[in-house]
Amino acid sequence: MLKRWFCAGLMTLVLASPALAHNEDLHPLDQAFQQCIDLDGSTAGMHACNDRFRQYWDQELNRYYQLLGGDRNRSLREAQKAWIRFRDAEYQRLTAFYGQVLELSGGGTLWPLLANSARTDLIRQRVLTLQSDYQMICEMQSHCEDTPAWGWHR
Numbered sequence: 001m002l003k004r005w006f007c008a009g010l011m012t013l014v015l016a017s018p019a020l021a022h023n024e025d026l027h028p029l030d031q032a033f034q035q036c037i038d039l040d041g042s043t044a045g046m047h048a049c050n051d052r053f054r055q056y057w058d059q060e061l062n063r064y065y066q067l068l069g070g071d072r073n074r075s076l077r078e079a080q081k082a083w084i085r086f087r088d089a090e091y092q093r094l095t096a097f098y099g100q101v102l103e104l105s106g107g108g109t110l111w112p113l114l115a116n117s118a119r120t121d122l123i124r125q126r127v128l129t130l131q132s133d134y135q136m137i138c139e140m141q142s143h144c145e146d147t148p149a150w151g152w153h154r
Contacts, residue, residue: 050116057123064130
C-alpha cells in the first residue's frame with residue numbers, strides 16, 4: 001500500500017514538473033525554477049526553491065494585476081478578492097490533505113514537498129490566467145506596455 005502511495009505521489013511530482021515541457025515554451029519563471037532545482041535537488045533545496053519562487057510568482061501576479069487596471073478595474077478587483085479567499089482555503093485544504101496522506105503513508109519527505117509545490121502552483125496558474133488576459137488585450141490594441149522583469153532571473 002505504501003509503495004502505491006509513493007508511486008502515485010512521485011508520478012504527480014513528475015507530471016506536474018515544468019521540466020517535461022520544452023524550455024522555450026516555459027514562462028521565464030518556470031525556466032529559472034528548473035535551474036534552481038538543478039542547482040540543489042535535495043529535499044531542502046526543492047523546498048527553498050518553491051518558497052522563493054512562490055514569492056516571485058506573487059510578484060508577477062501583482063504586476064499583471066496592475067497591468068490589467070488593478071484596483072481601478074472593479075471586476076478584476078472583486079475577482080481577485082474572491083481568488084485570494086479561494087487560495088487561502090485551498091492552502092488549508094492542501095495542508096490537511098497532505099498531512100493525512102503523510103500519516104497514512106507512514107511519513108516521508110515527498111508529501112510535504114508536494115504540498116509546497118501545490119501552493120506555488122496555485123499562484124502560478126493565476127498568473128498564467130492574468131498574463132493570458134493581458135496578452136489578449138495587447139493583441140487587440142496592437143501594443144503593450146513595456147513590462148520590465150522583476151529581477152528574479154538574475
